[in-house]
Amino acid sequence: MPGYFETVPGGGAAVALDPVETSILRSLAVQLLELIGPGDEPVEGEDPLAALFAEGPSEAPADPALARLFPEAYVDPTSDPAAPDKEQLAASSEFRRFTENDLRTRKREDALSVVRNLDALAAAADDEPGLVLKLLPDESRRWLGTLNDLRLTIASRLDITEDDESELLYALPDEDPRKPMVMAYLWLGGLQETLVETLLP
Template sequence: MAGQFEAIPGGGAAVALDEVEISILRSLAVQLLELIGPGDEPAKGEDPLAALFAEGPSKPPSDPALARLFPDAYGFGDDTDDELREYASEFRRFTENDMRSRKREDGLAVVRGLDALSASGEGGAVLKLTPEDCRHWLGALNDLRLTIGSRLDVSDEDEGESLYRLPDSDPRKPMVMAYLWLGALQETLVETMMP
């Protein structure tokens, strides 16, 4: 899967994707949306403005992938002092709903963009993104890599060097290939967005 984003006139980006790549990206984006969860829509008849001021959770998620997507703002780990833990709890309570909403928007932009592609025969299609679409895609690609990296136990320190040496028989190999491919897509999209 050697597709890479290239800059297009007007500040957007384009990438050629075959049918398999489209299917994989769409499947991963849908799984990410399922992991993040549905939005908190106001119940019928309730004030939609109240949803803007709804408080979110105060504790970090127990799922390691969600904890990676929604990390604590202050301090990390069990050795964090109580005061920092309290600050992190308050920050999460007032920001996590907005973060979830933005991550949902990013994931939905990926799904919608892929659904809008009209495959030109067996060769796939060229996905063209506006500058705004690029920002949504960049956010979603980052979230997908964080989620997969969490599932593979990739830490910031080791940067997954051992992943490159996995034998083909390792059951993690397909997930590793997706992780590396998403990284290449993310890198080329960042390059097209730089002035």
Template sequence: MPGHFEPLPGGGAAVALDEVEISIIRSLAVQLLELIGPGPAEDAPGDPLAELFAEGPSEPPSDPVLRRLFPDAYTDPVEPPADPRRAEENQAHSAEFRRFTENDLRAGKRDNALAVIRSLDALAPVDEAGAVLELSPEQSQRWLAALNDLRLAIGSRLEIGDEDDTDLLYRLPDEDPRKPMVMAYLWLGGLQETLVSTLMP
């Protein structure tokens, strides 16, 4: 079980994590929460309907990580349409789609990151040997989504665009300042992959 998820009887998954691994995942999840930011109801905490009826932004985020987490729905940055009129239409559709969906997407990503933090905080006292994290099927799905978001965020910072870029990461010299981030990216990928396999019927 060390370093990878295994299925639990009756559903869910378990993984053995040491103190450093717990600290890394928790820190990354907290950073993701800070990056995503608070929900619209934070501006009016006394109004329970504020978040329900708040409209989201219509422009893509300026931060490249947030653009990766919340991409345009109708535009293709790699192959934009040749027709300028079609490009304008796509941009308008993307803005409208973003306005009505981004708040919910952000709330979902916040909830997933919080679920990761809370499940780590609920672990039995962690000694030098670490602890075994056991997740219910619902928690497993939240972890899977959060791990994916964390990898997208780190991959964006590392400017990973395709599989060729990932292959280059394996050959980085140890003195490269990106090495710790690369190691986290690859490790989270392994966790994600084993968690996916435990959840497959």
């Protein structure tokens, strides 16, 4: 199972990761956590229930990567950005105010789960190199979310669209400065695809 997920009898998934792959995945997940942000801690003495109903931002993030992670809900992506539909923008703004905080929390928790799984694997590998990462079904879903978020982030940084996922990405010369990120993007895609297959009934 080197490099790709396989189904584990009884549910869950497993993948063999060497120390370099483990380190790369952990670094990417930590960078994703930094991009998403730490989240708002409740003010000391404030009712924690009130924090649950706190409103989030109403405008899309300026960072293109965050804009892909937290897209506009009601705006047609094919519409002219210079002439946006005001009703669609208003609906998206309202939707974002009441959903983005929760979405950020979920993405943060998913990425933290990935980091913890990798840390546990690295600690175990100190005693027994070559161990296989095994995930429970719930952990698999968290990994799937994080792998998707990582690919969206890298695609944004490289200005990759779905139409670019072709032979052009594989054909980049080694001296192209984008090559390492493109290879990570393609590798994450393979992990994501095989992890999806383990979750299918």
